[in-house]
Amino acid sequence: xxxLEQPSEVTAVEGAIVQxxxxxxxxxxxxxxxxxxxxxxxxxxLSYNALDGLEETGxxxxxxxxxxxxxxxxxxxxxxxxxASYFCAVRPSNxxxxxxxxxxxxxxxxx
Amino acid sequence: ETGVTQTPRHLVxxxxxxxxxxxxxxxxxxxxxxxxxxxKKPLELMFVYSLEERVENNSVPxxxxxxxxxxxxxxxxxxxxxxxxxxxxxxxxxxxQGAEKLFFGSGTQLSVL
Numbered sequence: 001x002x003x004l005e006q007p008s009e010v011t012a013v014e015g016a017i018v019q020x021x022x023x024x025x026x027x028x029x030x031x032x033x034x035x036x037x038x039x040x041x042x043x044x045x046l047s048y049n050a051l052d053g054l055e056e057t058g059x060x061x062x063x064x065x066x067x068x069x070x071x072x073x074x075x076x077x078x079x080x081x082x083x084a085s086y087f088c089a090v091r092p093s094n095x096x097x098x099x100x101x102x103x104x105x106x107x108x109x110x111x
Numbered sequence: 112e113t114g115v116t117q118t119p120r121h122l123v124x125x126x127x128x129x130x131x132x133x134x135x136x137x138x139x140x141x142x143x144x145x146x147x148x149x150x151k152k153p154l155e156l157m158f159v160y161s162l163e164e165r166v167e168n169n170s171v172p173x174x175x176x177x178x179x180x181x182x183x184x185x186x187x188x189x190x191x192x193x194x195x196x197x198x199x200x201x202x203x204x205x206x207x208q209g210a211e212k213l214f215f216g217s218g219t220q221l222s223v224l
Contacts, residue, residue: 008151033211042113042215043154043201087154091211098167099213101154 004088004102011108012078020073020105022088029090032064032071037104038084046073046086075107083109114138117202117216125224126192132219134185134202142208143185145177148199148218160185161208192223 004024012018022032031050037043049055049064049071061074075082085104092100115136124130136143145157159167160179174196176188185202199220203213 004153031211035213035215040217042115042217043203043213044113044215045212048211091209098156098159098169099211103151103153 004090004100006086006088006102006105008103009106009108011110013110014078014080016078017074017076018078018107020075020086020088020107022071022073022102024069024071024088024090024102026090026092026100028093030093031091032062033089033091033099034060034062034073035087035089035101036084037087043087078109080109080111083107113214113216115202115204115214115216117200117219119219120217121220121222123222123224124189124192126194128192129188129190131189132187132200132202132221134187134216136183136185136202136204136214138204138214140204140206140214141182142205142210143179143182144203144205144213145185145187146201146203146215148201154201158187159208166208189221192221194223197221197223 006022033048034046035043047062054063059076064071085106087104088102089099118133143160147155156169157171158177163179174191178186199218201218202216205213
């Protein structure tokens with residue numbers, strides 16, 4: 001089957017850099033996505049990696065290595081508002097377009 | 112605002128009640144989804160609709176019944192639920208089925224007593 005593993009919690013301080021890892025077990029997939037969800041809010045799309053390598057969008061970057069079955073979300077210049085849950089997700093190529101999510105990483109940014 | 116609106120935001124119901132969750136998207140998308148989010152667990156896909164036709168039913172108990180009257184509206188009808196069904200129910204939409212970018216609503220927090 002398919003599964004994604006993420007750390008359940010990460011804590012960092014304002015201004016720091018934090019990396020949230022996502023390892024997966026799936027035979028083939030179209031790409032790796034990341035979503036952010038603030039407490040009580042809607043998950044919002046952050047990034048998508050179809051190919052190996054680094055994708056940068058402002059303070060956030062996302063990385064994918066298919067050979068290592070591994071990806072990460074990198075958050076730079078952390079701000080208090082970045083405190084939220086972060087989910088990685090893949091779309092396996094043999095499941096008709098279904099999006100599989102990890103269990104989420106709760107990021108706490110401290111002053 | 113994501114363009115996807117869910118009502119109600121909170122719902123408390125007894126096991127013998129019948130209630131409905133509503134989702135509306137103003138984005139002109141062709142695919143809509145219901146997800147269940149329980150604490151410390153991955154989002155679980157429940158149903159997928161593409162162009163108003165159900166294309167996926169993820170082994171969801173029959174006490175959950177979806178309805179998609181048009182491409183902008185999605186309902187989840189609930190009856191004789193169990194306490195373990197208490198969770199956050201999220202609606203999402205995308206331009207087409209299989210698109211990577213989903214737009215989620217803020218969800219309905221459901222408590223079954």
